[in-house]
Amino acid sequence: MTQQHPWSRYVALGDSFTEGIGDPEPNSPGGNRGWADRVAEVLSEKTDDFAYANLAVRGKLVQQVIDEQVEPALALQPDLITISAGGNDVIRPGSDPDAVSRKLEGAVKRLSSNNATIVLFTAVDVGFSPVFRSIRGKVAIYNENVRAIAHRYDCLVADQWASDSLPDIRMWSADRLHLNSLGHHTVARIVLDALNVENVLQPLDPEPYPARTWRAARREDISWAREYLVPWVIRRIRHQSSGDFVSAKRPEAGAVHLSDES
Structure with a gap:
C-alpha cells in the first residue's frame, strides 16, 4: 500500500x-x-x-x-x-x-x-x-x-x-x-x-530479456542503423522532428485510470 x-x-x-x-x-x-x-x-x-x-x-x-x-x-x-x-x-x-x-x-x-x-x-x-x-x-x-x-x-x-x-x-x-x-x-x-x-x-x-550473444548484437547493430539511425540523421538535416503534428496525450488534468499491469 x-x-x-x-x-x-x-x-x-x-x-x-x-x-x-x-x-x-x-x-x-x-x-x-x-x-x-x-x-x-x-x-x-x-x-x-x-x-x-x-x-x-x-x-x-x-x-x-x-x-x-x-x-x-x-x-x-x-x-x-x-x-x-x-x-x-x-x-x-x-x-x-x-x-x-x-x-x-x-x-x-x-x-x-x-x-x-x-x-x-x-x-x-x-x-x-x-x-x-x-x-x-x-x-x-x-x-x-x-x-x-x-x-x-x-x-x-x-x-x-x-x-x-x-x-x-x-x-x-x-x-x-x-x-x-x-x-x-x-x-x-x-x-x-x-x-x-x-x-x-x-x-x-518484469524480468529483463537475457543478454544477447556477440553475433546477435552485431546483427542488431546493422538493423538498428538502417531502421533508426539513418532516419534520425535525415530528420536532423531537414530540421524535422518526430513530434511535428503530434499533440499532448493528456492536455487536461483528469482522473487516472489504473493499468491492468500496475
Whole structure:
C-alpha cells in the first residue's frame, strides 16, 4: 500500500521520455504508458480526486517545451510538476550544455511561481552506449547544472545518472533512444523514491530479456542503423522532428485510470 502524500494535481512536461515512447499500451492515451503514467497511477491510489495531465510531446527541444508547455501547465494549477527537457538539445552535435541549462533554469523559475513541488531529472550515464559514449562528458556537465538548478529553486531530483539499472541495453527499446517498458517502470521507481512515496513497484519486474550473444548484437547493430539511425540523421538535416503534428496525450488534468499491469 502507498502512504498518503500531499499532492492532488500532477502535470508532466517534456519530450518523448515523459510522453512514454518505448512503452506501448493501446489502452493509454496516445498509445503509450511510460513512467509518468505509472507515477500518476501510484499517486492516485490513496488520494481522492487526484488529477493528472501530461503535456509532453516527442522530439521537443527545451525552448519548444518552454514555449508550448510551461504556461499551459501553470494554467492547470498543479501542486506537483515534473519537467525533463534538454536531452534532445544535448545530444545534438555542437550543442552547449551550459546554454541548454540556462534555458531550463528559466522554465523552472517560471514554474516555481505557483509553489508546486518540482521534480527535475539527471540524464542516464551514457557510457554504456556505443552511440552516445562520446558525449558522456557533455551529459555529465548538463547533469551538474540540473543539480545546481534544483538547489537554487528547491526542486527534487530524480537521479537517473546514479542508477545502476538504467545503463543496461535490456532497459532500452529497439531504437536505443527510448526506454522500454522495464526502463519506464524503473524510472517510475526512481521518481517515487525522490518523492518519498512508498509503493509496490518491484525492481526488474518484469524480468529483463537475457543478454544477447556477440553475433546477435552485431546483427542488431546493422538493423538498428538502417531502421533508426539513418532516419534520425535525415530528420536532423531537414530540421524535422518526430513530434511535428503530434499533440499532448493528456492536455487536461483528469482522473487516472489504473493499468491492468500496475
